[in-house]
Amino acid sequence: MLRSFPAKSAPSSDDGDIGGIDQIVGFHIRLAYGAVYRHFSETFSDLGLTQKQVSVLWLIDDHPGIAQADIGRRLQMDRATVMAIINRLQKRGFVVRGPSPDDRRRQTLKLTEAGHDGLIAARACILEHEQWLKNRFTPGETGMLIELLRRIHE
Amino acid sequence: MLRSFPAKSAPSSDDGDIGGIDQIVGFHIRLAYGAVYRHFSETFSDLGLTQKQVSVLWLIDDHPGIAQADIGRRLQMDRATVMAIINRLQKRGFVVRGPSPDDRRRQTLKLTEAGHDGLIAARACILEHEQWLKNRFTPGETGMLIELLRRIHE
DNA sequence: GCCGCATTGTATGCAAGGCAAACATTATTT
DNA sequence: AAATAATGTTTGCCTTGCATACAATGCGGC
Numbered sequence: 001m002l003r004s005f006p007a008k009s010a011p012s013s014d015d016g017d018i019g020g021i022d023q024i025v026g027f028h029i030r031l032a033y034g035a036v037y038r039h040f041s042e043t044f045s046d047l048g049l050t051q052k053q054v055s056v057l058w059l060i061d062d063h064p065g066i067a068q069a070d071i072g073r074r075l076q077m078d079r080a081t082v083m084a085i086i087n088r089l090q091k092r093g094f095v096v097r098g099p100s101p102d103d104r105r106r107q108t109l110k111l112t113e114a115g116h117d118g119l120i121a122a123r124a125c126i127l128e129h130e131q132w133l134k135n136r137f138t139p140g141e142t143g144m145l146i147e148l149l150r151r152i153h154e
Numbered sequence: 155m156l157r158s159f160p161a162k163s164a165p166s167s168d169d170g171d172i173g174g175i176d177q178i179v180g181f182h183i184r185l186a187y188g189a190v191y192r193h194f195s196e197t198f199s200d201l202g203l204t205q206k207q208v209s210v211l212w213l214i215d216d217h218p219g220i221a222q223a224d225i226g227r228r229l230q231m232d233r234a235t236v237m238a239i240i241n242r243l244q245k246r247g248f249v250v251r252g253p254s255p256d257d258r259r260r261q262t263l264k265l266t267e268a269g270h271d272g273l274i275a276a277r278a279c280i281l282e283h284e285q286w287l288k289n290r291f292t293p294g295e296t297g298m299l300i301e302l303l304r305r306i307h308e
Numbered sequence: 309g310c311c312g313c314a315t316t317g318t319a320t321g322c323a324a325g326g327c328a329a330a331c332a333t334t335a336t337t338t
Numbered sequence: 339a340a341a342t343a344a345t346g347t348t349t350g351c352c353t354t355g356c357a358t359a360c361a362a363t364g365c366g367g368c
Binding site for chain 2: 020025038051058151
C-alpha cells in the first residue's frame with residue numbers, strides 16, 4: 001500500500017477502491033475518455049463511424065476545401081494519421097480529394113452527398129451521446145468542465 | 155496558408171476556431187486526453203512505459219496477488235486487453251504470474267524486483283507529468299476537475 | 309533569378325489498445 | 339447432476355499514433 005503521492009485528504013487508504021492512483025488527474029482523464037469512447041462506439045455501431053472520423057467529417061463540413069494538414073493542426077493529429085483517416089473516409093465514399101487552386105501541394109477536401117448524409121445521421125447520434133454525458137452535470141458544471149479541459153489541450 | 159478560414163455557414167453562433175463541434179463535451183475530452191497522452195509519452199520515452207502499463211504496475215503494487223479480471227474491472231479494460239498488457243509486462247520481467255491458493259482459475263500477479271524499480275522510476279515521472287497538468291489549475295479547480303471526471307467513468 | 313528550407317501529401321512499417329469470438333478449466337448455482 | 343458463470347488464453351481484425359522516408363511544391367534570403 002505505498003502511497004507516495006500527495007494524499008491530501010486521502011480517501012480510501014484502505015483497499016476500498018483504487019490505490020493512491022486515484023489522486024492522479026491524468027488517470028481520471030484516461031478513464032473518462034475510455035468511458036466516453038465506449039459509449040460512443042455503442043451509439044455509433046450502426047453507422048460504423050469512430051470519434052475521429054466524425055470529427056473530421058464535421059470539420060470538413062464546417063470548412064469545405066480544408067486541407068489535411070489543417071485538419072491535423074486543428075484536431076492535433078499527425079499528418080500520417082490524418083492520411084489514414086481520410087483514406088478510410090474516401091474509401092467509403094464520404095469525402096473527395098481535389099486540387100487546390102492556389103497551392104499545388106495541397107488537396108482540398110469536400111464531403112460527398114453520402115458524407116453529408118452520414119454527418120447528418122452522426123449529429124443525431126452525437127446529440128444522444130452528449131445527452132448521456134451531460135446528464136451528469138448541471139449546465140454550469142458542463143461549462144466549467146469544458147473550460148478546464150480546454151486549458152489542457154489548448 | 156489558410157490562416158483566415160472562410161468560416162462559412164456556421165451553424166452555431168460563437169465558433170472561434172472550430173465549428174460547432176467545440177460545444178461538444180466529448181470532443182474536449184478527446185482532445186485533452188490526446189494532449190495528456192502525448193505529454194505522457196514524451197515524459198516516459200526513456201522508461202518505455204505507457205499509461206496503461208504504469209497504471210497496471212501501480213495497481214499490482216497496491217494489491218499484490220490481484221487477478222487479471224480484477225485489473226480489468228478496476229481499469230475498465232477487456233480481459234483480452236489486460237492479457238496483452240500483462241504479457242508485455244511479463245516479457246519485460248516486471249510481473250510474474252502465479253497460482254491462486256483458493257481459486258484455480260485465477261492467476262495471482264506480483265511485481266518482480268525490476269517491476270518495483272520500474273514503478274518507482276515511473277512515479278517520479280508521473281509527478282513531473284502531473285505537475286505539467288496541474289500547473290493550469292488552482293488546487294480547487296483540480297479537485298473540481300477530478301470530481302467531474304469521476305462522474306463520467308464511475 | 310537561384311538555392312536552401314519549409315510545407316504538403318504520400319507510402320510503409322511498427323507498437324499499442326480495443327474488442328469480438330472461440331475454447332478449456334474451474335466455481336457456483338440450480 | 340446439469341446448467342451457468344467466471345477466468346485465463348489465443349486469434350484475428352480494426353483504429354490510432356508515430357517515425358521515417360520521399361517527391362513535389364512554395365517561399366524567403368541572397
